[in-house]
Amino acid sequence: xxxxxxxxxxxxxxxxxxxxxxxxxxxxxxxxxxxxxxxxxxxxxxxxxxxxxxxxxxxxxxxxxxxxxxxxxxxxxxxxxxxxxxxxxxxxxxxxxxxxxxxxxxxxxxxxxxxxxxxxxxxxxxxxxxxxxxxxxxxxxxxxxxxxxxxxxxxxxxxxxxxxxxxxxxxxxxxxxxxxxxxxxxxxxxxxxxxxxxxxxxxxxxxxxxxxxxxxxxxxxxxxxxxxxxxxxxxxxxxxxxxxxxxxxxxxxxxxxxxxxxxxxxxxxxxxxxxxxx
Amino acid sequence: xxxxxxxxxxxxxxxxxxxxxxxxxxxxxxxxxxxxxxxxxxxxxxxxxxxxxxxxxxxxxxxxxxxxxxxxxxxxxxxxxxxxxxxxxxxxxxxxxxxxxxxxxxxxxxxxxxxxxxxxxxxxxxxxxxxxxxxxxxxxxxxxxxxxxxxxxxxxxxxxxxxxxxxxxxxxxxxxxxxxxxxxxxxxxxxxxxxxxxxxxxxxxxxxxxxxxxxxxxxxxxxxx
Numbered sequence: 001x002x003x004x005x006x007x008x009x010x011x012x013x014x015x016x017x018x019x020x021x022x023x024x025x026x027x028x029x030x031x032x033x034x035x036x037x038x039x040x041x042x043x044x045x046x047x048x049x050x051x052x053x054x055x056x057x058x059x060x061x062x063x064x065x066x067x068x069x070x071x072x073x074x075x076x077x078x079x080x081x082x083x084x085x086x087x088x089x090x091x092x093x094x095x096x097x098x099x100x101x102x103x104x105x106x107x108x109x110x111x112x113x114x115x116x117x118x119x120x121x122x123x124x125x126x127x128x129x130x131x132x133x134x135x136x137x138x139x140x141x142x143x144x145x146x147x148x149x150x151x152x153x154x155x156x157x158x159x160x161x162x163x164x165x166x167x168x169x170x171x172x173x174x175x176x177x178x179x180x181x182x183x184x185x186x187x188x189x190x191x192x193x194x195x196x197x198x199x200x201x202x203x204x205x206x207x208x209x210x211x212x213x214x215x216x217x218x219x220x221x222x223x224x225x226x227x228x229x230x231x232x233x234x235x236x237x238x239x240x241x242x243x244x245x246x247x248x249x250x251x252x253x254x255x256x257x258x259x260x261x262x263x264x265x266x267x268x269x270x271x272x273x274x275x276x277x278x
Numbered sequence: 279x280x281x282x283x284x285x286x287x288x289x290x291x292x293x294x295x296x297x298x299x300x301x302x303x304x305x306x307x308x309x310x311x312x313x314x315x316x317x318x319x320x321x322x323x324x325x326x327x328x329x330x331x332x333x334x335x336x337x338x339x340x341x342x343x344x345x346x347x348x349x350x351x352x353x354x355x356x357x358x359x360x361x362x363x364x365x366x367x368x369x370x371x372x373x374x375x376x377x378x379x380x381x382x383x384x385x386x387x388x389x390x391x392x393x394x395x396x397x398x399x400x401x402x403x404x405x406x407x408x409x410x411x412x413x414x415x416x417x418x419x420x421x422x423x424x425x426x427x428x429x430x431x432x433x434x435x436x437x438x439x440x441x442x443x444x445x446x447x448x449x450x451x452x453x454x455x456x457x458x459x460x461x462x463x464x465x466x467x468x469x470x471x472x473x474x475x476x477x478x479x480x481x482x483x484x485x486x487x488x489x490x491x492x493x494x495x496x497x498x499x500x501x502x503x
Contacts, residue, residue, distance in 0.1 A: 001376065001423075001485065003369030006304075007389075009424060009485050017366060026423040026485075032414050033451075034396040034427045034482045039434050040443040051306055060363050093434040099448040108433050108448045113405035114318070114395055115444045120406055121321045123314045124444045155313070163345035164317050262344065 001026070005060065020060065035114055042088035049076045121164060121171075122152045146185075147193075147272035157182040162262060167199060167269075175265035177249050184242045189276040192245070193229040199267035200226050204250035207266070211236060212243045228266075234277070297385035297415045300326040300487065301396075302375035304353075304368050307336040308392040314444065315392045316345055322397065323411040326382060328375040332367065333358060349378070379487040386415055388427075388484040393443070396427055396482065415484070424485040 004010040004023055013021040039045045049072045057065050064070070076084060094102075102108045118124035151164055151171040160179030164171055196203060200223065207228065209216040219231040237243070249265030301324050305312065316327060329342040332353045342350045351374075353367065361367050372389060379387045388411075390396060397409035418425060430449040437445055 003372035006365040006368040007482065009372070009483060017370070027421050028424050028426050028483075029419060029422045030426045030428060031418070032397060032399045032411065032425065032427045032484075033430050034390065034394045035430045035432065035449060036391075037393045037395075037432045037443045037446060040393075040432065040446050041434075041437065041441065042439065044443070047307070055364060056362060060365055088434070089436050093436040096435050099433060099435055102433075103448060109430075109451050110447055111430065111449050112447050113397065113408060115447060116405035117318060117321065117409055118314055118444050121317050123317050124442065163313070163341075163348075164320065165346060166320075260346070262346075 035111070039088070039092055042086070045072070045088050045092065046076060046084070049073045053077050120151075122150070122154055124154070147270060149270050150268050153181060153271075160265075161268070162264075167197070167267075170197065170269050172197070172199065172267050172269040174262065174267055175247065175249065177251050177263055177265040178246065179249075179265060179268075180244045180246045181271060182242070183245050183273070185237075185273065185275075186241055187234050187237055189234055190232045191229055191274040191276055192232055193227045193272040193274065194247075194266070194268055195227050195270040195272070196267050197226045197269050199269075200228065202252050202264075203228070203266050204252050206248075206250040208248040210246040210248070212238045212246075214238065231276070296412050298383065299324050299386045299388065299411055299415060299484075300328065300375070300379045300382070300384040301388040301390055302328040302330070302371060303390050303392055304330040304332055304364075304371050305334065305338050305342075305392050306332040307334050307338060309334075309336040309338045309341055311392040311443070312338055312341045315390075315395070316342070316348060318395055319390075320345070320347065321406065322409045324388070326379070326384065328371075328378060330371045330375075376485075376487060384487045386425075386484050387487040388482070390482055394482060396484075411484075422486075424483045427482045427484060429482070 001009050002012050002015070002021060004021060008023070009026060010021050010024045011026065013024075015021040037044075039048065049069075052069075053073045053076065055065075055073075057070050059065060075087075099108060100110070103110045115124055149171055150158070150161065150173045153161075158179070158181050160176040161173040162176070164173055166172075192209070194207075203223075207218075207221075207230075209218070209230065209232075211232070214236070216232060216236045219233065221230045222228075247265070252264040252266075254260040254262075254264060301319060303315070308315075312329075316329075319327065325347065327342075327345070327348045328351065329338075329348055330351045330353055331339040331342065333355055334352075339350055339352065342348050351371075353371075358367060368389075376387055388396060396411060398411050398414040400408050400410055400413050402408040402410075414425070430451055432446050433448045433450060435446055435448055
């Protein structure tokens with residue numbers, strides 16, 4: 001088998017570039033889908049056709065590149081920013097009201113599965129939620145526990161975390177040596193717990209905690225049942241209810257890990273905050 | 279988290295017969311897309327991604343490298359200059375990744391752009407259950423060499439600047455059994471007036487990696503790790 005073009009494979013014909021193989025269909029079945037976000041915004045449209053502008057106006061097969069594509073490349077290359085400002089809204093996109101009516105007529109489908117999955121894995125947020133570390137003032141009581149999987153912390157509320165990984169049945173993220181999570185809790189005493197599960201053995205043994213820019217005294221630090229925890233007292237907390245929890249770790253020794261090139265701080269599966277005072 | 283757990287449950291009980299899936303993508307400055315693209319596909323069953331960074335200057339390469347299950351390859355301007363067509367570069371990357379996938383024992387290899395999000399067609403209560411790719415691959419006929427994933431093409435909605443792409447939620451749905459290339463000119467011109475989207479290839483393919491012989495298309499084409 002060998003590639004035929006960006007989209008298709010053909011049986012191996014031992015043809016090498018600059019020659020091209022014949023197109024021969026492989027035994028194929030149809031199943032599943034892919035959602036293609038061809039153009040989603042003015043900036044996306046500009047980026048896409050600027051990048052494509054160097055390509056010829058004739059495809060490899062000899063056919064002309066289709067007109068909207070070709071004309072959009074020229075448009076973006078030749079017109080000023082002012083002239084093309086708002087092009088997407090005016091000529092490409094439709095209002096949600098129109099699209100809803102098209103969906104009602106069966107011309108298009110409303111499909112939110114991708115959005116739901118991106119929310120589940122913490123890539124997309126579903127406003128107005130603030131996850132995971134929020135305690136509404138009215139519900140605060142001793143014993144209240146908030147928090148959860150790092151998979152659910154949206155990008156805007158975390159800094160210094162590498163991509164999502166899986167270990168056994170659980171998701172986790174490695175932190176860099178400095179990592180931060182945004183929190184929203186009222187004044188009070190709390191127990192901070194970082195769940196590192198079995199990977200906690202890799203933790204280099206140092207954790208410095210700051211809230212906003214204020215260093216926090218290490219109180220009642222324990223590492224038990226794969227949970228690294230310590231107490232945060234109300235005098236440690238900033239005046240504002242919303243602030244950043246900064247974590248600083250020593251780098252994990254990864255010299256014997258083969259291809260690992262990242263500087264790793266700690267493997268975090270979940271973050272919890274237990275309210276100690278009502 | 280319920281949906282994620284259902285994925286794990288499936289993994290743990292059927293691991294012995296689950297096929298292994300890799301994917302490849304060629305990107306040029308796609309930093310805005312890559313985190314969602316990679317994390318989404320990992321969540322629905324992609325075990326390995328081969329990401330070819332074509333002259334990226336926007337941090338795409340660093341983003342891709344932050345995932346340990348992703349292998350990143352850099353394509354520089356000198357290499358690109360040898361080709362007239364981007365599809366020739368893609369072909370070289372396809373053959374290269376097919377060889378890698380075979381070496382690593384993957385059963386299937388899927389090619390996607392960074393603005394494309396594959397999904398299965400499973401019955402399921404949650405979006406994640408419906409999207410999982412491995413059940414679809416388990417069900418493939420033995421004689422099937424490739425699976426065509428039909429395109430659900432976005433119909434763009436007016437949104438405020440800075441709105442993430444995932445807020446777009448209206449799509450054209452293709453019909454099963456349609457030709458490999460689906461022209462959507464007529465459909466869009468019907469509803470959107472005189473301006474319409476470009477013709478879009480009607481499918482993406484997921485090919486069997488294990489049963490194929492590989493031709494490296496371009497002798498001496500250097501893809502650097």
